[in-house]
Amino acid sequence: MEEWIRTWLKVQREKGEKCIEIKKIQGKPYVYRSTTTYDRTTKSPKKVSTYLGRLTKEHGLIAKGTRGKGAPIQSRGVYEHGNAVLMAEELSELIPVLREAFPICWQEIIALTFTRTTGFTPLVRVEDTWEKLDNVLDITPDCNPRALSRALAAIGNDHAAQQTVFRHLSTQAHQLVYDLSFVFSRSDVFNRGEFNNNTDTVWLRQINIALSIATDTRLPTRFWILPGTVGEVASLIASLTDSDTAKMTLVLDRRTVSEANETLLQEGKIPFVVLQRRDNIRYATRIHLIDYFFYRKQLIRAGKRESNGLMLYLYEDTDLKMEEKKTLYRLLEVGQIDRKTLKQRMKRAGRILILSSIVADPQEIYELYKSRNMVEDRLDVFKDLLLVDKPHLKDATAVFGHIFIEFLCFYLYYRILDRIEQAELSVHLSPEELLLKLSKVYMVASGGDKRITEVPEHIQEIAGRLRIDFA
Template sequence: MEEWVRAWLEEQRRRGERCLEIKYIQNKPYVYRSTSTYDRMTRSAKKISTYLGRLTKEDGFIAKGEKRPNHPVHLHRIQEYGNAALMAEEFDEMLPVLREAFPACWQEIVALTFTRVAGYTPLSRVGDAWGKLDNILAIAPDCDPANLSHVLTAVGGDDAAREAVFRHLSSPAHYLAYDLSFAFPHSDTLNIAEVSDNAENVWLRQANIVLSCATDTGLPVMFRVQPGPVRDVAALVDSLSGIDPARTTLVLDRRSIPEEGTLLQEAKIPFVILQRRNSVRYAIRIHLTDHFFYHKQLVRTGKREVGRLMFYLYEDADLAVEEEKTLYRLLEKGQIDRETLNQRLKRAGRILILSSIVAEPQEIYGLYKSRDTVDDYFTGFKSLIQVDKPYLRDATAVLGHIFIGFLCFYLHCRILNLIERAGLSAHLSPRGLLLKLSTVHSVVYDRKKELTEIPKEVRGIAGKLGLTLFPDR
């Protein structure tokens, strides 16, 4: 029994009230008068409890049938709690690392990450987006666009601080490297080559971002800027000179590198390369002797070793049907002839992958498909750089912008792993989860903080994910 309830009960007894009893229902005190009478049937005393009213700390005793007096409520703020709580929990491990690496601006880095992980938020709106979130971390970032622009420049210019973050993430990990292409605009103020390993300071219209992801956690661990043409394999190999080849696998698309991967073989760097649809290597006879299901889609597969390299062939049954429909529509429109139709039908729904790794076809397919998440995320990220161009005065700021995007991707993958472990990835995405959780708000009034009603669906999802964001009710 709470102390104030005990004090009220003792006061009533001093006034001569007898037989009062306090019962707690849903953690709230209610007042009953309890007496007893003799029951002739059972030949024993029978307790009789009569409900009198309820107790509140503010208004005292409220008799049965009376309404609680109305008090003016001083509402201070309403903020999104559920999504902020999830991001704070999943980003908790990174906070001390960022605090040590970027002591002057780590709070602004957190604000940029939290407001951008769920989608597009230009610098001019970061302050408003941050204000909507419950400040669970109790930090005070300066979200003025001009200040955030300076933060991006400071982050982009501090190589040692970024490397400290990368070391923390990569030290326990076996990782994969993904070669991603960024097309930067032709602008004297956004020459990414100026801040990359380009000894001759040659102007580059395009630079590659080599992103490394851990195989055991599925989390990004570092990125590198590789100046040079997209197909400059020598520059790509040089950018990986400090990485142990035994712990690195390059997963590349058909646009990134010549299909044969000769230089990668010479450098002894394991690789997985998607072959072009018109590659003559599709003529290699590979029997589809095995199968697996990928996101409920049937994939037939087979593999064959040719010249110390492995070829993995996959046939997606659903994709084959869609491609066949498309090819026949092109035939009816006269855009292809019958001979072209027959040639393309042989490869409908088929994917050929060249690799220096000997593994199960399903494992190689998973590595290849993992690029999709990275590509989709960075496609939106590239457009974000273009939108924030007015605040990015030089290539150093662009590097800072890329680092913030890297942290957003890290948090995105943390949430994605949470969803996948619960077996909900077929129905729920990180952005969708954050949107659902954002419906739970925190309300601050009269020095109190309470949560709004938690929808049944949201509570069910939180339970399946094993989240402890909401108190039991």
């Protein structure tokens, strides 16, 4: 029996109360008055217990029939617990670094990272989304949209604090660097040099960034805001001068690399991988498809050949080849192409050509190229967030703060993905799907009591394989 219950009993006996008994039902104390009477049938004493009420530490005895008249009704809340536990665990290593680097707004940073990793969450929805999550870290961020907007500006303006986080994540391993860019706004508010017109000569603001991911941990390590216009590899190379470029591989967009840029990359001795356009003359190079491998259950035939000091890697996706052939015949049937064009395009159906300065197994180069798709898919979500958050972005520093938050979302996303892959569940489960499933594990809070709801059997199985402890 707890000490506070013994103390309550002692006080009642000092007041002259007699025959008071405490019974615990489902772990909670209830008060009874127990007496004995003579049973004429059995000719023996019989115990009689009269229920008096429930005993609580905060309010003492809540007498039977008085709840709602004098005793306060305890509030009850239901919160998403499972996904909050996973995100808190995966970000635990970085939280002390964020607290040190951003002492004023680190809690807002965590709230933004959690809510935006779980799904599409513009600033106006962050507060509601955060209130749905179980506050497993016991923090008190200000999630009002105006407060978050001010926090984003402060984050974007504090380059030294960002560098503190980047240094913590830095690694001696090789890193993949992706060049990324997107149209942002028609607004003339943003007049910094990092915002540029796009390659389609349409007067729209555009942000150019580079993101690096470590090959050993597969976690993002830092990003750069790139000056200059899209397509200037020179700007990218200049931005990397403070890094060890010998330990980097650039996974570049085919639109950004011209022959002149290829020369710059070779002169800079920076390893690179770039997809070639379908109309590139290098497709005429004869390459025998003597190798094969499977990528996500799809058969890929592959071959490679040296060309002017660089390597050409040719791949043929058998499923894609069949789909492209069907499409070409449909175009021929409706008269959109002629037979000459059909013959030309059929030669390259299902094929992709990659130019690289790296000599490696074709499968390794193919997976490097495909890794870009995942990064760009995540970036698409970020683009949509920036567009809906424009009313809250008063200057360029707030946009740079957004980019830093999205970097942390990348980091948390890849941490969760790595956990899934180690459990060999990546074929059937993505980080988004895992967080959605875990959101069905709830924490119910009533007064000072908290308990986790029953965990569905299929989630128990997943949690067991991923070693997630909901307690």
